[in-house]
Amino acid sequence: MISDLFSVTVLVGILASGIRLATPYLYAAIGETFGQRSGVLNLGVEGQMLLGAFAAFYVALKTGNLGLAVFVALLVGAVMGLAMAFVTVNLHAQQGISGIGFYLFGLGLSDLLFQKMLGTVETVKGFPKVDIPFLSDIPGLGEIFFSQSILVYGAYLLVPVAWFVLNKTTLGLKIRSVGENPEAADSLGVSVAGIRYFTITLGGTLSGLAGASLSIGLLNVFQQNMTSGLGFIAVALVYFGGWRPWGVLGGALLFSMVNALQLWIQVLGIPIPSDIAVMMPYVLTILVLVASVSRVRAPSALTKSFERDE
Amino acid sequence: MTETTSPKTRRGGFRLQLEPRLSEPSRWFPAAVSLGAIFVALVLGGIVIAFAGGDPFRSYAHIARASFGSLGVISDTIVKATPIILTALACSVAFRMKLWNIGAEGQFIMGAFGASAIVLTPILPAETPRWLFVPVMMLAGMLGGALWGFIPGYLKAKFNVNEIISSLMLNYIAIAWINYWIFGVWSEGGFQMSAKFPDNAWLPRLLDYAESIPAFRGLTTHAGLLIGILAAFVVWLVIYRSRWGYEIRLIGDNPRAANYAGINIARNVIFVMMLSGALAGLGGMSEVTGVVHRLQTSPIAAGYGFTGIIVAWLAKLHPAVVILVSILFGALLLAGREIQPSGVPKMIQGIILVSLIASDFLLRYRVRLIRTEVEG
Numbered sequence: 166m167i168s169d170l171f172s173v174t175v176l177v178g179i180l181a182s183g184i185r186l187a188t189p190y191l192y193a194a195i196g197e198t199f200g201q202r203s204g205v206l207n208l209g210v211e212g213q214m215l216l217g218a219f220a221a222f223y224v225a226l227k228t229g230n231l232g233l234a235v236f237v238a239l240l241v242g243a244v245m246g247l248a249m250a251f252v253t254v255n256l257h258a259q260q261g262i263s264g265i266g267f268y269l270f271g272l273g274l275s276d277l278l279f280q281k282m283l284g285t286v287e288t289v290k291g292f293p294k295v296d297i298p299f300l301s302d303i304p305g306l307g308e309i310f311f312s313q314s315i316l317v318y319g320a321y322l323l324v325p326v327a328w329f330v331l332n333k334t335t336l337g338l339k340i341r342s343v344g345e346n347p348e349a350a351d352s353l354g355v356s357v358a359g360i361r362y363f364t365i366t367l368g369g370t371l372s373g374l375a376g377a378s379l380s381i382g383l384l385n386v387f388q389q390n391m392t393s394g395l396g397f398i399a400v401a402l403v404y405f406g407g408w409r410p411w412g413v414l415g416g417a418l419l420f421s422m423v424n425a426l427q428l429w430i431q432v433l434g435i436p437i438p439s440d441i442a443v444m445m446p447y448v449l450t451i452l453v454l455v456a457s458v459s460r461v462r463a464p465s466a467l468t469k470s471f472e473r474d475e
Numbered sequence: 476m477t478e479t480t481s482p483k484t485r486r487g488g489f490r491l492q493l494e495p496r497l498s499e500p501s502r503w504f505p506a507a508v509s510l511g512a513i514f515v516a517l518v519l520g521g522i523v524i525a526f527a528g529g530d531p532f533r534s535y536a537h538i539a540r541a542s543f544g545s546l547g548v549i550s551d552t553i554v555k556a557t558p559i560i561l562t563a564l565a566c567s568v569a570f571r572m573k574l575w576n577i578g579a580e581g582q583f584i585m586g587a588f589g590a591s592a593i594v595l596t597p598i599l600p601a602e603t604p605r606w607l608f609v610p611v612m613m614l615a616g617m618l619g620g621a622l623w624g625f626i627p628g629y630l631k632a633k634f635n636v637n638e639i640i641s642s643l644m645l646n647y648i649a650i651a652w653i654n655y656w657i658f659g660v661w662s663e664g665g666f667q668m669s670a671k672f673p674d675n676a677w678l679p680r681l682l683d684y685a686e687s688i689p690a691f692r693g694l695t696t697h698a699g700l701l702i703g704i705l706a707a708f709v710v711w712l713v714i715y716r717s718r719w720g721y722e723i724r725l726i727g728d729n730p731r732a733a734n735y736a737g738i739n740i741a742r743n744v745i746f747v748m749m750l751s752g753a754l755a756g757l758g759g760m761s762e763v764t765g766v767v768h769r770l771q772t773s774p775i776a777a778g779y780g781f782t783g784i785i786v787a788w789l790a791k792l793h794p795a796v797v798i799l800v801s802i803l804f805g806a807l808l809l810a811g812r813e814i815q816p817s818g819v820p821k822m823i824q825g826i827i828l829v830s831l832i833a834s835d836f837l838l839r840y841r842v843r844l845i846r847t848e849v850e851g
Binding site for chain 2: 206208212248252255256257258259261262263265266267268269270271272273274275276277278279280281282389394397400401404438440441443444447448450451454455458463
C-alpha cells in the first residue's frame with residue numbers, strides 16, 4: 166500500500182491538487198499581507214471568505230455567469246473590508262477582538278442567507294480547467310502546473326504582483342512605512358488612515374475572491390461554514406511567510422501539499438488516523454512560528470491603532 | 476490684529492468635533508454606552524434579517540419568548556449560559572493582561588476531554604461515588620484546559636510567538652484530538668461519540684430533586700452554574716483582591732511600569748494563560764458532565780469559546796457582570812436553536828461584538844457638536 170503512494174500517477178495527482186488547493190490560501194493571505202504590512206491585523210478573513218463564497222455561488226447558480234459571480238464576490242469582500250477599515254481606523258477598535266466579531270458576523274450571515282435563499286446543498290458549474298497550449302502537454306508537469314482553472318493561475322500571478330507593489334512602488338513604500346512607523350509616515354505627509362483604508366479594503370476584496378475560488382472553483386458547492394478555519398490559516402500564513410509574498414507562497418504550498426497528501430492517504434486507505442493527519446497543518450504552523458520569530462520581525466505598528474496628536 | 480469679516484460667509488450649522496477625554500467618565504456612562512451599542516447592534520441585525528426576507532420583530536420576540544417565557548425555558552437558558560460564564564471568565568482574565576487568548580474554544584474542548592478521560596480510560600471505576608467522581612473530573616478538566624493554555628503562554632513568554640495565532644491553531648488541534656478518540660478507542664459502536672457516562676459521573680441537576688421539590692420537575696439546570704458562580708467569585712478575589720491580580724492589572728495597563736517594578740512578565744504570561752485555560756477547561760468539564768454526558772464533537776465544540784470573547788468584552792472584564800451577560804447570551808443561543816434561519820444568533824453576536832468594540836471609542840473621546848456661527 167505504501168508503495169502505491171509513490172507511483173507516478175499518484176504523485177502527479179497529489180501535486181496537481183496541492184497546486185490547486187493553495188488558491189484560496191493565496192488570495193486570502195496575500196490580501197492579509199497588505200493589511201499587516203500597513204499595521205492592521207484582520208482576523209475577520211474567515212467571515213469575509215464565507216460571504217464571498219456564498220455570493221459567488223448564488224450568482225453563479227442563478228445566472229450561470231461566472232464573471233459576474235466573481236465580481237459580486239469581490240464587491241461583498243470589499244464592503245466587508247470597508248466596514249473593518251472603519252471600525253479599525255476611525256473607531257480605533259482592538260483588532261484581534263473586532264476581527265472575531267467580523268468572523269462571527271460572516272459565519273452567521275452566510276448561514277442565514279444559505280437557508281433563506283437556497284436551503285439545500287446544490288452544485289454549480291464552476292470555472293473549467295484551462296489548458297495552456299503546448300505547456301499542458303508536457304508529461305506530468307503539464308497536468309500539475311498548466312491544466313488548472315483561471316482562478317488558480319490568477320492566485321499565483323498575484324504573488325509577484327504583490328511583491329512588486331510592496332517593494333518597488335511608492336504605494337508599497339507608503340504601506341510599509343505606515344506599518345513600521347505611522348508617526349513618521351504621517352509627518353512626511355502620508356495619509357495613515359487612507360493607506361490603511363486601502364489595504365484593509367483590498368484584503369477584504371481578496372478574501373471575497375478566496376471564498377469564490379472555493380465555492381465556484383475548487384468545490385463547486387456552498388455549505389454552512391465551508392471554509393472551516395481556512396481563513397484563520399491564511400492569517401497564520403502571513404506570519405509563517407514572514408510578511409513577504411514569496412514566503413506566503415511557500416507557506417501556502419506547504420499547507421496545500423500536506424492537505425493534498427492527507428486526502429490521498431485517506432483515499433488509498435493507508436493506516437494513518439485521519440484526525441492525526443488533520444492536525445498536522447496546525448501543528449506545523451505553530452512550529453514554523455516558533456522557528457521564524459527570531460528570523461523575521463513583524464511590522465512594528467502591527468495591531469496598534471494610530472492617533473494623530475493635534 | 477482684530478478678526479475681520481471673512482470673505483466666505485458660511486451659513487450657520489453644526490460640526491462634529493472629537494476631543495480625547497481627559498477625565499474618567501462617570502460610572503454610569505460605560506454601561507449606558509454598552510447598552511446603546513447593543514441597541515444599535517439589534518437594529519443593524521434587524522435590518523439584515525429584514526433584507527434576508529425575515530421579520531425582525533418576530534425574530535426578536537421569538538428570542539425573548541423562547542428563552543424567558545416559562546420556568547422551563549428559563550432553566551434551559553441558564554443551562555446554555557453556564558459554559559459561557561466559564562469561557563467568558565477565562566477570556567476576561569487573559570484580556571485583563573492584554574493577552575489575546577482566542578483559544579478558549581480549544582481549552583474548553585480539552586477540558587471536556589480531560590473530564591471524559593477520567594470515565595472513559597477509565598481512571599476511576601464506573602461505580603465510584605459522585606462525591607469523588609465530580610471533584611476528580613473538575614481537576615482533570617482544569618488540567619486539560621490549563622495545558623492548552625500553557626502552550627501559547629509558554630511560546631509567547633519564551634519565543635514571543637503571537638498568542639492570537641497559536642491559540643487559534645490549538646482550537647483546531649483540539650477538535651481533531653477529540654475526534655481521534657471518539658472515532659477510535661472510545662467510539663460507541665462505530666458512532667462518532669463515546670459511551671454515555673455512568674449516572675454518578677453526572678453533575679446533579681434540579682430535576683434529580685423533583686421527588687422532594689415537585690417544582691423542579693423537568694428542570695435541567697445543573698451544578699455547573701454553581702461552579703461558574705464560584706469561579707466568578709474566585710476570579711474576582713484574584714484580580715481585585717490579591718497581589719497577583721494587582722500584578723496582572725499593572726502589566727495590562729502599563730507593561731513598562733510593571734517591568735520597572737520588577738514584575739516577572741514572562742512568568743505571568745504563562746500563569747495567566749494557564750489560569751485562563753483552566754477556567755475554560757472547567758467550562759468544558761461542566762458541559763460534558765452536566766449536559767452532554769458523553770464525549771461528542773458537535774455539542775462540545777459549539778463555539779462557546781468565541782461567545783466567551785464577546786461576553787468578556789461586554790462585561791468590561793468584570794466577573795459579576797460576566798454572569799449577567801452570559802445569561803443574556805444563553806438566551807440568544809437557546810432561541811437560536813429553534814429560530815429559523817439558524818444563522819441569526821451568530822450573526823447578531825458578531826454585530827454586537829463589533830459595535831461594542833467600536834463603542835469603546837465613545838469612552839475615550841468626547842464627541843462635541845459645535846455650532847458654526849454665521850459669519851459676516
